[in-house]
Amino acid sequence: MTSVMEMDSKYLMIYNDIVGKIEKGKLGANSKLPSENEMMDIYGVSRDTVRKALNLLESNGYIQKIKGKGSFTLDINRIDFPVSGITSFKELAKRMGKEWKTHVEKIEIIPADEYLAEQLKIEDGREIWEVIRVREINRRKIILDKDYFIKDFIPSLTKEICQDSIYDYLENNLGLQISFAKKEITVQRATEEDRRLLDLKNYDMVVVVKSHTYLDDARLFQYTESRHRPDKFRFVDFARRQR
């Protein structure tokens, strides 16, 4: 209904400005950024605001701050497919610039069985959406996505929405704010369903990414199993050492 007012804060504007410069190559690898004091003048903000932007850049792997020396861009190749984080297939595919397609195999309201009820932390038999989609990249069916949403959050769901992006619909039409997810990556024997729906070649295993996704107010609303052909799976992560 109401369009979300996108009022970016100052520190986010600085963050986005520098991210842009890094990704567009205006700031090469290992460049020294202006000091925090200089940035105060450049952007006309307080030091704390500058620091908020720099901390975000650091925790997202764009820069490294070194006490007494300054902040430096990292030469990590951030362009290459950071599956880490919460990103919809559509967002990802767009970034990769590959030819892609989604086949919607099933959209149905079902009562939660024991397993799904436990995953979604609801009572047995509560109504949930089951959405099964096959992702095709470069004309090969490579990913099988099985999504389960608690019905209460999503009154209606159409094939068009599922073919485009469900996250897009949730965030821009229903006003739901997706906030965080817990993910688990394992490797399993392929099921009959995997073999039927995917182009598995002669592989007998699939990579399974299970996600529990939560809203802004910490309510769990989605459980997903994303099943990938092993040779086409790649997960890139940036991690900082915990002291």
Place this chain on the structure above:
Amino acid sequence: MTSVMEMDSKYLMIYNDIVGKIEKGKLGANSKLPSENEMMDIYGVSRDTVRKALNLLESNGYIQKIKGKGSFTLDINRIDFPVSGITSFKELAKRMGKEWKTHVEKIEIIPADEYLAEQLKIEDGREIWEVIRVREINRRKIILDKDYFIKDFIPSLTKEICQDSIYDYLENNLGLQISFAKKEITVQRATEEDRRLLDLKNYDMVVVVKSHTYLDDARLFQYTESRHRPDKFRFVDFARRQR
């Protein structure tokens, strides 16, 4: 030489205090934390210091802050094997409380070949340490770790160090500060070496985790390939949605 003075800052003390309460179960799932104003009194610090602690808790998946309502603990099961982040096998094994053992297959100084030179961003032929270790858990050889360190950072290396924890040695004896890493997870066909050194049963694939690890001052010093038996591999991640 000099023992590192561990002077924790105020916000880290608050962070650790709350992490402890959550992990010891003193703060159950979905508990409401005191408000930021209350915490100022409780800990006798300024609001900004409280907020730094809370932001750390939030980005590490311990709590969720909700505007106008408060901060709440998440019921995410943080005990279960968070392979995410940078953690040595020893640290991990200790946490899991399983029976484990490390077999050191090889410690050698070799000249970097073309591939390793590229991975470590050094010239061909520069001296590097090659350390090959097999990790045994519950009497099964499950992980093959192939580590490569730039020799300049590590003058000497012994079997004892490799059997214990190289990270421990680097941080506590050489005074090197490990800071961040870029990781990539893929699945590959098992090599002859994998089959020879691991108990692969009848699996013909392995999960390969490649890491580039960097020091505090953003210098790359390590490249690692960690090769896992597929059924024993599990990677758990906590991710926040990027706005």
Place this chain on the structure above:
DNA sequence: CAGTGGTCTAGACCACCAA
């Protein structure tokens, strides 16, 4: 409405680094 977290400011002192 009072209380909450989100942002921003101005100023202070410290530890580290390079010259």
Place this chain on the structure above:
DNA sequence: TGGTGGTCTAGACCACTGG
């Protein structure tokens, strides 16, 4: 030594939640 980032403070205004 002067410049850098790291921590901490006190105060301000805002937007959002609840009763």
